[in-house]
Amino acid sequence: MSWKALMNAVVRSVCALALVAPGANIAVADQTVWQTEASQASEPIVFRTVLVEDEVEAPAAAGAAAARKLLEALGDAPLQAVVVSECFEDLDYKEELLRGIGSVIPAERIYGTSTYGSFTHQGTGGFDTVSLLGIAGHGIAVSAALVTEMGTSRLAFEEDEPLIRERLHAAGKQLAEKLPRTDQDRLLILLADAHSPKNQYLVEGVQKVVGNDFAITGGSANRNAGQTFVYFQNQAHEDGAVALMLSGDFQLALSGRKAMEEDEVISSARDGMQEALEGMEATPLSVLAFNCAGRRGRLQRPEEELDAIREVLSEEIPLFGLYCAGEVGPLDPTEAKPGVLCGGSGWHVMFTVIGR
Amino acid sequence: MRMRGAVYSLVIVSLALAAEAAEGLKLRMDAITVPPATGPLVFVVAHNTGDTLYQGQVRLAGPEGWRLTPAERPLELASGETQRLAFNVAEGRTAADNRYEFEITAWDGDQQLSRQQEIFVASAPYYRPPIDGETTAWSDAIPIEFQTEGRSTTVSTHWSRRRFSLLVAVEEDRLVPFEPGASASDPRFDAVQFAITPLEMAEEGDEQLAGRYEFLVVADPDGPGRCFHLAAPDTPEAQFLQPSPLAPREVERAQVAVWREEGVTYYACSLPFLPMRDTVRPSEGREFYFSVLVHDPDGTGIRDLGQAAGLWPSDEDRRSWSRWPGSLWPEPGPRANRVRWGFCSSLY
Numbered sequence A: 001m002s003w004k005a006l007m008n009a010v011v012r013s014v015c016a017l018a019l020v021a022p023g024a025n026i027a028v029a030d031q032t033v034w035q036t037e038a039s040q041a042s043e044p045i046v047f048r049t050v051l052v053e054d055e056v057e058a059p060a061a062a063g064a065a066a067a068r069k070l071l072e073a074l075g076d077a078p079l080q081a082v083v084v085s086e087c088f089e090d091l092d093y094k095e096e097l098l099r100g101i102g103s104v105i106p107a108e109r110i111y112g113t114s115t116y117g118s119f120t121h122q123g124t125g126g127f128d129t130v131s132l133l134g135i136a137g138h139g140i141a142v143s144a145a146l147v148t149e150m151g152t153s154r155l156a157f158e159e160d161e162p163l164i165r166e167r168l169h170a171a172g173k174q175l176a177e178k179l180p181r182t183d184q185d186r187l188l189i190l191l192a193d194a195h196s197p198k199n200q201y202l203v204e205g206v207q208k209v210v211g212n213d214f215a216i217t218g219g220s221a222n223r224n225a226g227q228t229f230v231y232f233q234n235q236a237h238e239d240g241a242v243a244l245m246l247s248g249d250f251q252l253a254l255s256g257r258k259a260m261e262e263d264e265v266i267s268s269a270r271d272g273m274q275e276a277l278e279g280m281e282a283t284p285l286s287v288l289a290f291n292c293a294g295r296r297g298r299l300q301r302p303e304e305e306l307d308a309i310r311e312v313l314s315e316e317i318p319l320f321g322l323y324c325a326g327e328v329g330p331l332d333p334t335e336a337k338p339g340v341l342c343g344g345s346g347w348h349v350m351f352t353v354i355g356r
Numbered sequence B: 001m002r003m004r005g006a007v008y009s010l011v012i013v014s015l016a017l018a019a020e021a022a023e024g025l026k027l028r029m030d031a032i033t034v035p036p037a038t039g040p041l042v043f044v045v046a047h048n049t050g051d052t053l054y055q056g057q058v059r060l061a062g063p064e065g066w067r068l069t070p071a072e073r074p075l076e077l078a079s080g081e082t083q084r085l086a087f088n089v090a091e092g093r094t095a096a097d098n099r100y101e102f103e104i105t106a107w108d109g110d111q112q113l114s115r116q117q118e119i120f121v122a123s124a125p126y127y128r129p130p131i132d133g134e135t136t137a138w139s140d141a142i143p144i145e146f147q148t149e150g151r152s153t154t155v156s157t158h159w160s161r162r163r164f165s166l167l168v169a170v171e172e173d174r175l176v177p178f179e180p181g182a183s184a185s186d187p188r189f190d191a192v193q194f195a196i197t198p199l200e201m202a203e204e205g206d207e208q209l210a211g212r213y214e215f216l217v218v219a220d221p222d223g224p225g226r227c228f229h230l231a232a233p234d235t236p237e238a239q240f241l242q243p244s245p246l247a248p249r250e251v252e253r254a255q256v257a258v259w260r261e262e263g264v265t266y267y268a269c270s271l272p273f274l275p276m277r278d279t280v281r282p283s284e285g286r287e288f289y290f291s292v293l294v295h296d297p298d299g300t301g302i303r304d305l306g307q308a309a310g311l312w313p314s315d316e317d318r319r320s321w322s323r324w325p326g327s328l329w330p331e332p333g334p335r336a337n338r339v340r341w342g343f344c345s346s347l348y
Helices: A003-014 A059-074 A091-102 A157-178 A199-210 A262-279 A293-297 A303-312 B199-204 B274-280
Strands: A023-027 A030-036 A046-053 A079-086 A110-114 A118-120 A123-125 A129-136 A140-147 A185-192 A215-220 A230-232 A235-237 A241-248 A251-258 A284-292 A319-324 A327-329 A343-345 A348-355 B025-029 B041-048 B054-061 B067-069 B072-077 B082-091 B100-108 B111-119 B123-125 B144-148 B151-159 B163-171 B191-198 B213-218 B226-231 B255-261 B264-272 B287-296 B301-304 B339-344
Touching: A030 A157, A046 A059, A046 A118, A046 A123, A046 A284, A046 A319, A059 A079, A059 A091, A059 A129, A079 A091, A079 A140, A079 A319, A091 A110, A091 A129, A091 A235, A110 A185, A110 A241, A118 A129, A123 A129, A123 A303, A129 A140, A129 A319, A140 A157, A140 A230, A157 A199, A157 A241, A185 A199, A185 A251, A199 A215, A199 A327, A199 A343, A215 A251, A215 A284, A215 A319, A215 A348, A230 A241, A251 A262, A251 A327, A262 A284, A262 A303, A262 A348, A284 A293, A284 A327, A293 A319, A303 A319, A327 A348, B025 B054, B025 B100, B025 B111, B041 B054, B041 B072, B041 B100, B054 B082, B072 B082, B144 B301, B151 B287, B163 B191, B163 B287, B191 B199, B191 B274, B199 B287, B213 B255, B213 B264, B213 B274, B264 B274
Parallel strands: A079 A110, A185 A215, A284 A319, B123 B151, B123 B339
Antiparallel strands: A023 A030, A030 A140, A046 A129, A079 A129, A110 A230, A118 A123, A118 A319, A140 A241, A185 A241, A215 A327, A230 A235, A251 A348, A284 A348, A327 A343, B025 B041, B041 B082, B054 B072, B054 B100, B067 B082, B100 B111, B144 B151, B151 B163, B163 B264, B191 B213, B191 B287, B213 B226, B255 B264, B287 B301, B287 B339
């Protein structure tokens, strides 16, 4: 039995509830890089999302419930990875939540970030909610990498911009270099403790490796004191960044819109969703939406923005939305740089349609 | 104990807080509710006090190095109408002293009105400072300092999903603690009064009800301090304008500390958000109305944050603040409790 198969067998025995695809850390010495087996073009790709609110201050139970619900939704499709968006307050609650998720899903599959909330077709979730994106099926592969100690979490942009640029360029480059690469790589999801406008420098660092025309989306972790974490294999890390590379025989369509006033927030979400859907030439499988928490704050009813998205997005297509402290994707035309597909900014909603 | 010495050594001076043109156009700016580096919007408030339609343009110029878009906006105001005009801060920088000077220019044909106003960032960064008689933990707040008769008042706020926290630093010669037996005709003790008003209630609320959460913080000769509940959104006007005993209205689970240091009285208070959470909805980017009155009856009298923010006198003013035993209300009274405020993320 190969070491990879052995590890997978261990995972399966520990977590009998989860049907997981093969996957392993790349090397015992480096627990910050992980990948699944290569995708197979003829195999299915499945995305599902769940949103669970904890109404009784029991984060572990909420995490376990969300994980069980996700596995149920995924059915027989073998799980590749889970992306967590959660907004429980304070680390002790967050760790309890992760413990609950990890009681159902193998820890090595769990990645994500603390956010300001989430939204799916179910609705919007703010206080004490967790949303999970399940990526499953042998038709898609996932690799993941982590960098920590970026050295920028306590630096103020206005006072330390040169140092922030230098450090985040280096961190982004290191992160992208760690990621195992294949010729099937399609989308890099970047989750980082680097809020807008710092996130642009992290993206530039990643682009030094993957190129300016590679599709990148993602969001910045909740930047509030004591809340800023990214999650790698179910462990919380501060001052860090996680990259997930999705690989396989699938297509992407991306859009990004910026808005700061209530009416424009709503209309830009609708327009951005419409543009991304129109750009998808295959059957949409899922939509990722990295949205600005500040945009949400402009709305008297946050549901109105989601309603606008749902006007053009079928309920059949899973939606995984996160409210972030900075967004990565195609910048609004007012900020985009020629020849560069994606960037990091704020006040944006970034849509990625994955289709096949 | 010192707090951000550079900030506290400076003074906010309004160059023209409430600009009013002879032709009946009033102009002012709202406070900025998000730190400038994040590219917020700034708002000019225009009110037509004349009898005829005003049609013109408004141009806004920011501090040196700032770039605002659009540079100017059209303005069409019916008689008696008020509008808020948004300008995007395409480039802006945070000022250590939290003072930002703007120039508003409006013109209608050959009639031009130009006004300068200094505004501040009125925002509560996310954090739960300990209420422990120290100011050290408040160093990442965005303090607002204003002057009343040459005495300084500084207001700082923080929020989390569970608590709303306020620190008011009052420069004064002495602190007079709470006296339960004080009456309206015999004001005797110092206090900080503040109000939190959800935007929806301000715009659509029942005029016969308070439509706000209102509190009073006082020094307690026998303890760290006390916080009383003055009004809730459904408190009837007849009740909040009529002084009634404070002692039964102590806020549950409030944390309070009032102390003196180097000629300054500090009022620190942290309130549970739970009773307000459904209407105020604490989250990043949310806005609400907020204001603070400092009662210093043996010194400056009332110190009014709303006046420092450039609010115009209005019909709302009298109903904006609850009366309580021991309070003194001069004529004209303080401005309405309607300083636009925001919840923002932590600064780093």
